[in-house]
Amino acid sequence: MVDENKVFKTRAGIPIPEVPDRDFGGELQTSEPGSPPYTRGIHKSMYREKTWTMRQYAGFSSAKETNERFITLLEKGQSGLSVAFDLPTQLGLDSDDEMSLGEVGKVGVAIDSIHDMRLLFDKIDMASVSTSMTINAPASILFAMYVAVAQERGTDISSLKGTIQNDILKEYIARGTYVFPPNESLRLITDVMHWCKENTPRWNTISISGYHIREAGATAVEELAFTLSNALAYVQAAVDSGLDVDEFAPRLSFFFGCHNDFFEEVSKFRAARKLWYHLMNDRFSPSNPKSSILRFHTQTAGVTLTAQQPLNNIVRVSYQALSSVLGGTQSLHTNSFDEAIGLPTDESSTIALRTQQILANETGIADVVDPLGGSWYIEGLTTKLYEQSKKLIEEIDACGGALTAIENGFQQRHIHESAWAEQVAQDKGELLVIGVNHALESQVESDLKGQSLDPSLGEAQCNLLTSIRANRNSEAVSEALANVHDIAQNGGNTMQAILDAVKVECTIGEIMNALKESFGTWMAPSGV
Amino acid sequence: MRIVIAKPGLDGHDRGAKVVARALRDAGHEVIYTGLRRTPEQIVRTVIDEDADMLGISSLSGAHAFLFPRICQLLVEAGCIDVTVFGGGIIPVDERPILFDSGMRAIFGPGTKMQEMSEFVGAVISRVSSNQPVGVGEGGDWVWSSGE
Amino acid sequence: MGTGYGLAESERLPKTIFEQAISGNRRSLAKLLTAVENGEVSHELLGISPRVVDGSVIGVTGAPGVGKSCLIERLLSTWTSDGLKIAVIAVDPSSPLTGGALLGDRIRMESADNNPNVFVRSFATRNQPGGMPNAVVLAADVMRHCDYDIVLIETVGAGQSEIRIVSVADRIVLVEAPLRGDEVQAEKAGVVELADMIVVNKSDLEGSDRAAANIISALEVTSNPPPILLTSAKTAVGIEDLAVQLRTLPAKPGAELARARERLLTAWDSALLSRKDINEVLDGLASSENSAQEWVEKNLRW
Numbered sequence: 012m013v014d015e016n017k018v019f020k021t022r023a024g025i026p027i028p029e030v031p032d033r034d035f036g037g038e039l040q041t042s043e044p045g046s047p048p049y050t051r052g053i054h055k056s057m058y059r060e061k062t063w064t065m066r067q068y069a070g071f072s073s074a075k076e077t078n079e080r081f082i083t084l085l086e087k088g089q090s091g092l093s094v095a096f097d098l099p100t101q102l103g104l105d106s107d108d109e110m111s112l113g114e115v116g117k118v119g120v121a122i123d124s125i126h127d128m129r130l131l132f133d134k135i136d137m138a139s140v141s142t143s144m145t146i147n148a149p150a151s152i153l154f155a156m157y158v159a160v161a162q163e164r165g166t167d168i169s170s171l172k173g174t175i176q177n178d179i180l181k182e183y184i185a186r187g188t189y190v191f192p193p194n195e196s197l198r199l200i201t202d203v204m205h206w207c208k209e210n211t212p213r214w215n216t217i218s219i220s221g222y223h224i225r226e227a228g229a230t231a232v233e234e235l236a237f238t239l240s241n242a243l244a245y246v247q248a249a250v251d252s253g254l255d256v257d258e259f260a261p262r263l264s265f266f267f268g269c270h271n272d273f274f275e276e277v278s279k280f281r282a283a284r285k286l287w288y289h290l291m292n293d294r295f296s297p298s299n300p301k302s303s304i305l306r307f308h309t310q311t312a313g314v315t316l317t318a319q320q321p322l323n324n325i326v327r328v329s330y331q332a333l334s335s336v337l338g339g340t341q342s343l344h345t346n347s348f349d350e351a352i353g354l355p356t357d358e359s360s361t362i363a364l365r366t367q368q369i370l371a372n373e374t375g376i377a378d379v380v381d382p383l384g385g386s387w388y389i390e391g392l393t394t395k396l397y398e399q400s401k402k403l404i405e406e407i408d409a410c411g412g413a414l415t416a417i418e419n420g421f422q423q424r425h426i427h428e429s430a431w432a433e434q435v436a437q438d439k440g441e442l443l444v445i446g447v448n449h450a451l452e453s454q455v456e457s458d459l460k461g462q463s464l465d466p467s468l469g470e471a472q473c474n475l476l477t478s479i480r481a482n483r484n485s486e487a488v489s490e491a492l493a494n495v496h497d498i499a500q501n502g503g504n505t506m507q508a509i510l511d512a513v514k515v516e517c518t519i520g521e522i523m524n525a526l527k528e529s530f531g532t533w534m535a536p537s538g539v
Numbered sequence: 540m541r542i543v544i545a546k547p548g549l550d551g552h553d554r555g556a557k558v559v560a561r562a563l564r565d566a567g568h569e570v571i572y573t574g575l576r577r578t579p580e581q582i583v584r585t586v587i588d589e590d591a592d593m594l595g596i597s598s599l600s601g602a603h604a605f606l607f608p609r610i611c612q613l614l615v616e617a618g619c620i621d622v623t624v625f626g627g628g629i630i631p632v633d634e635r636p637i638l639f640d641s642g643m644r645a646i647f648g649p650g651t652k653m654q655e656m657s658e659f660v661g662a663v664i665s666r667v668s669s670n671q672p673v674g675v676g677e678g679g680d681w682v683w684s685s686g687e
Numbered sequence: 688m689g690t691g692y693g694l695a696e697s698e699r700l701p702k703t704i705f706e707q708a709i710s711g712n713r714r715s716l717a718k719l720l721t722a723v724e725n726g727e728v729s730h731e732l733l734g735i736s737p738r739v740v741d742g743s744v745i746g747v748t749g750a751p752g753v754g755k756s757c758l759i760e761r762l763l764s765t766w767t768s769d770g771l772k773i774a775v776i777a778v779d780p781s782s783p784l785t786g787g788a789l790l791g792d793r794i795r796m797e798s799a800d801n802n803p804n805v806f807v808r809s810f811a812t813r814n815q816p817g818g819m820p821n822a823v824v825l826a827a828d829v830m831r832h833c834d835y836d837i838v839l840i841e842t843v844g845a846g847q848s849e850i851r852i853v854s855v856a857d858r859i860v861l862v863e864a865p866l867r868g869d870e871v872q873a874e875k876a877g878v879v880e881l882a883d884m885i886v887v888n889k890s891d892l893e894g895s896d897r898a899a900a901n902i903i904s905a906l907e908v909t910s911n912p913p914p915i916l917l918t919s920a921k922t923a924v925g926i927e928d929l930a931v932q933l934r935t936l937p938a939k940p941g942a943e944l945a946r947a948r949e950r951l952l953t954a955w956d957s958a959l960l961s962r963k964d965i966n967e968v969l970d971g972l973a974s975s976e977n978s979a980q981e982w983v984e985k986n987l988r989w
Binding site: 460537 | 548549550551552553554557558560561562572574575576578600601602604605606609629631633648649650652653654
């Protein structure tokens with residue numbers, strides 16, 4: 012018997028018909044994959060041409076150890092690198108900064124200077140590998156170190172390919188690793204865009220991220236709306252800085268999460284492509300078709316992982332990964348099952364990669380393009396997510412755009428409300444989570460242990476830093492830092508100044524301080 | 540109760556901290572939320588100036604092993620022995636005893652019901668009123684276990 | 688252990704704590720403020736007389752989002768670098784349903800946790816008509832006795848109770864921001880007439896000139912409009928000027944009257960609600976034997 016009182020709706024609150032029909036699905040999608048508005052995918056043959064990039068985010072403790080993990084991952088068949096930096100690096104602090112105490116090498120690798128970057132890419136062919144770096148506030152500094160190392164090795168930097176996240180707006184909204192005020196942050200981003208256009212044309216200068224927005228509690232609609240409205244703000248900033256939209260828009264890439272509501276997630280990716288196509292064409296009229304194509308990376312939702320009965324997470328990750336592939340992702344990170352407990356181990360991260368390999372090679376889903384297209388349910392959800400997200404973007408426009416809305420805490424409040432609603436639903440048992448409020452086992456917490464790190468790392472990293480500072484040309488350092496400050500203060504391209512600074516062994520903290528003196532710092536409203 | 544909810548260290552994941560702050564407010568408490576990236580010294584100063592009865596600290600970055608005991612130590616040094624300290628975030632089970640040894644009274648992992656948080660605060664209140672040790676520097680071996 | 692103030696019995700006497708607070712002990716000041724907030728101490732108990740109005744206690748009010756806390760942070764760093772000690776009482780509303788409160792104003796005041804010459808304390812309104820403004824008066828007096836040269840009282844200028852609270856200050860500054868020009872008219876009856884100065888913050892934003900012009904023209908209909916200053920907490924423009932002006936800001940005659948009226952109402956509420964027979968009165972009114980109007984006519988008219 013169907014419970015008459017139960018209201019069936021998606022995680023974003025869209026009512027679910029018992030049997031979807033034309034009324035729900037509307038007109039069926041007639042466009043082809045590879046053609047505007049790209050609802051069905053950005054390539055005509057999708058994974059028949061090339062399977063998605065399996066890109067596992069990795070990095071811990073020292074550059075040397077992370078380098079070893081990278082080499083192992085490449086040997087195991089991973090097709091791209093994704094660097095996780097520790098929090099001091101993400102905030103542009105040296106490892107020996109007082110604020111860094113206890114954090115060095117914890118959630119990623121510690122990079123203080125070009126020395127660490129050399130070690131990180133030791134024996135890795137920078138001309139062929141595609142490297143993604145989760146770095147935002149100090150994105151230009153880390154990218155400069157990467158470029159400098161490539162140049163030292165004689166690599167033609169115009170061949171470098173990869174992505175820096177460089178998406179500061181979602182840091183204010185959801186992730187917290189911001190430093191400078193919004194306008195100054197946008198300037199750093201557009202400086203990188205200008206520099207890359209001339210020097211590293213294959214590099215993706217920004218990865219506009221909904222993942223962290225979703226993790227902070229947003230619904231699928233909010234994830235889409237906030238991410239794409241941030242993207243519009245970046246495009247506007249770039250255009251305002253003198254770039255032609257076709258000079259940078261083809262290099263924009265996106266990053267979404269994939270959560271538990273299977274069909275809603277598939278539809279979300281389809282809606283995202285369609286929405287971006289229309290937004291770009293309506294507002295910026297690009298001439299290059301690639302400027303309005305939404306390419307994206309996906310990561311399975313970390314927030315859905317439970318500390319209870321952790322092996323269940325392998326199943327969750329598999330379904331989530333499936334939804335992103337059916338949604339047409341360009342690259343994918345699958346989470347390790349033990350991430351709610353601690354840092355992933357070798358074993359758990361291998362299973363995560365194997366999950367993708369099974370999906371790509373055993374299930375047959377890579378052989379067909381948008382197989383759910385034409386389903387009334389999927390088409391109906393795609394349309395509804397498209398419309399609701401569009402409406403929310405228009406609300407943000409009415410607030411004065413993404414940036415002003417952030418300054419007023421609009422997105423932060425929205426996300427907090429959604430996070431709260433989810434907590435309440437879970438506490439009431441309206442939302443079931445296996446092992447947490449349903450199908451419990453007597454042993455409440457797993458005795459599984461996370462990866463343990465060498466506690467002496469922080470000290471070793473600080474000692475290294477001391478010796479670097481003692482042995483470099485201090486005159487060149489002061490000169491380079493003064494130049495960074497001068498360019499930040501009086502105009503010019505900060506990226507070039509930063510590249511000159513990393514080459515004379517300025518540390519990340521020193522360069523950040525030069526920028527802070529000019530730009531100041533900022534605290535975003537928390538939304539509570 | 541006056542309760543400070545703080546995010547020590549550099550971790551920017553404050554979804555849980557904000558949800559807990561709200562749940563405690565709804566349970567009738569006065570909650571002071573510090574915002575991101577507070578040092579142990581700053582957190583202790585907030586606790587002192589706001590005359591808080593309890594302090595909740597959250598970290599998901601793995602820095603708890605250093606930061607949490609440091610905060611407890613500074614509280615005790617400042618004479619705030621009666622402040623009850625609890626924590627949340629991703630804290631592996633085998634790393635908890637050392638946090639309890641430093642004076643913390645509860646660790647809440649992912650999936651904790653907000654109801655349990657209120658029950659914990661209730662237990663603290665009843666221990667205070669019956670003069671049983673519950674503060675960070677008051678000793679004793681009482682720590683919260685769910686279902687109490 | 689786990690009792691009262693967490694201090695030894697002999698130290699728990701308010702006067703002793705007060706002396707420790709005066710000698711610079713932050714924790715004692717904090718404990719004393721808790722007692723003040725709970726209505727456990729009075730001027731008499733502490734052996735002090737109510738402070739003479741001298742302009743050193745300044746209310747800062749304005750709608751959410753106008754940047755009050757950032758502005759206060761700027762003032763804190765300006766004044767403390769001039770060698771002053773500053774205390775802030777940040778007032779946030781309590782939930783009328785649960786009595787709980789979320790106090791988040793510290794977040795945007797970096798000096799609150801770093802600067803030794805700053806003391807920030809969050810107060811929840813606790814839905815006590817009458818009680819809260821009295822607590823704020825005593826708290827401000829205590830802070831002034833503890834060598835804080837200026838006390839700022841920050842409230843959200845939204846509700847009647849917040850207006851009452853800010854009315855206890857010697858001077859009141861109303862903070863506005865661009866995009867809010869239209870709303871000034873609506874607020875006029877409330878806090879605008881109390882203000883000794885109006886600050887239009889976020890002057891870095893486009894349209895701030897127009898907003899200021901709107902506000903000025905809205906106020907021209909009132910006699911004796913308060914001075915208006917443009918600031919940007921973001922770029923620090925106008926902050927020095929504001930910091931200087933606030934130290935010698937004269938009271939606006941009309942504002943003094945409006946404030947006196949709010950204070951009188953506060954005292955009135957407080958006197959009324961602390962009547963010994965208040966519960967019987969309320970019971971009577973609730974069972975609608977009499978209307979409130981009739982009761983007032985009969986018992987309180989003179």
